Amino acid sequence: MATDSWINETLYADWGQRFLVKRELARVRSAFQDIVLFESFSHGRVMVLDGVIQITERDEFVYQEMLTHVPLVAHGAAANVLIIGAGDGGVLRRVLQHRGVKRAVMVEIDGEVIRLAKQFLPKIGGDAWNDPRAEVIVGDGIDYVKRAPDAAFDVIIVDSTDPIGVGEVLFTDEFYANSARILTARGLVVNQCGVPFMQAGELRETSARRAKFFPHVTAYVAAVPTYVGGFMTLGWAAKDASLTQASVDTIHARADASGILGTTRYWTPDIHVGAFNLPPYIAGHLPMSAAGDHA
């Protein structure tokens, strides 16, 4: 890649975004994927895995805040959190903002992603890498959930690539069965589920799979600037259907107690509650009972 050339995202064959590249920072073929890091003119530094934009310095706050704060505040008393993927460290940093979190285990399969994120995207993880509550494991998430003890976690956050390639096992029956087993009675798991305007099958199929193992399956939305194509959805699978019923006032009070209130640029208590109201074009891809909640 030459200086000042364009990089085209290759997620879709016939549409996508492109960035003018100021400078390439790294280009690595890891054991799992092609990793490219570059400095853009428009979005700060950008990480690309197998041709798909994963994170940019400028808009990472949207995705990280919504993927982290929504499940943690909805739970209300999460002490033990499991993060799968999220090698850039941004979810880990947001999880550790919550005062009540005693332990955050992060399992990322690709050590090269962690190494490159620490080197080139140090602000995204910040001090989280050195927090005594953090346990960072380079390993396979599917193996980790298989071996973890029952009821060990309150929240599982899956920040994976799309369910193709290395992320595929994180959307299987086996993964969700073990997730249900290792979660507490109030526990829940959230997954990134793609942009349904372009990838509706991803939401539809993985939601149906979650519904086999969890009584309450739905999704919530976030408008992430560089996950182009309208709302992205975050899949939600919980044992307790009341977690999505909390009022704005309750969410506000919990966020205040946790220490995150006023630290966010996208998440607010109103946006938290509103994110579960799905446009019909998205709700129609959820299992019938879940879509019914939003009809």
Place this chain on the structure above:
Amino acid sequence: MATDSWINETLYADWGQRFLVKRELARVRSAFQDIVLFESFSHGRVMVLDGVIQITERDEFVYQEMLTHVPLVAHGAAANVLIIGAGDGGVLRRVLQHRGVKRAVMVEIDGEVIRLAKQFLPKIGGDAWNDPRAEVIVGDGIDYVKRAPDAAFDVIIVDSTDPIGVGEVLFTDEFYANSARILTARGLVVNQCGVPFMQAGELRETSARRAKFFPHVTAYVAAVPTYVGGFMTLGWAAKDASLTQASVDTIHARADASGILGTTRYWTPDIHVGAFNLPPYIAGHLPMSAAGDHA
């Protein structure tokens, strides 16, 4: 443009979307702008003005529903509606879905946009072009509002290009002063205000201008797939601050009475109400009083 070539949006110099082109349908230099229509592989037919994507067949419903149904249902009894721009006919069609609308005047400056939309995007306007309540004028919106009588309209919808080029006059003091004059006491005007993650100045500057002539200025959001870069904002300027305070139940009842309930794929009463809850990164660009509503 060759068959099967890519077309790059040129809205931003250093980032943007691109479409693989199946077939070019038209390429016209009108008196006002360059107009390109093409068939894409991913989004159906697409209209481009001066290099900027205006509308695609596949995602037009998001923008049109939110630009139309939110002001009309918030007003609750709009009989006379003025549409400025919107040459594709999609807003006109949505306005005329509302049973209570007696007259919809549409003023589009570029007759070529209307001609090409009727020829190549007939489903977007549908039967609206022939509705006896519709009055379609090829003319200048700024002149129209100057000459219209006082209190002639309940709602003004400005579906313009960005405030550069031909759309610029639709964001001036003169335009807003006349808009306030020709609106009824419960009247309001909505404007497309760009994607604030990329174009924050557009929201900030035009909101400040609206605040000179309207007591209640705010904005609401929609995640439009091909207005890439996260939420787009729709600017809101009203004489009556209560219009954004209606409950979900009230909005639902009004939508039911108007005939739009169940016809939408993005708009719902919940999404209507929630769209005024702005992420802090957007709210911070509104005039102080408006941003305070969402703090």
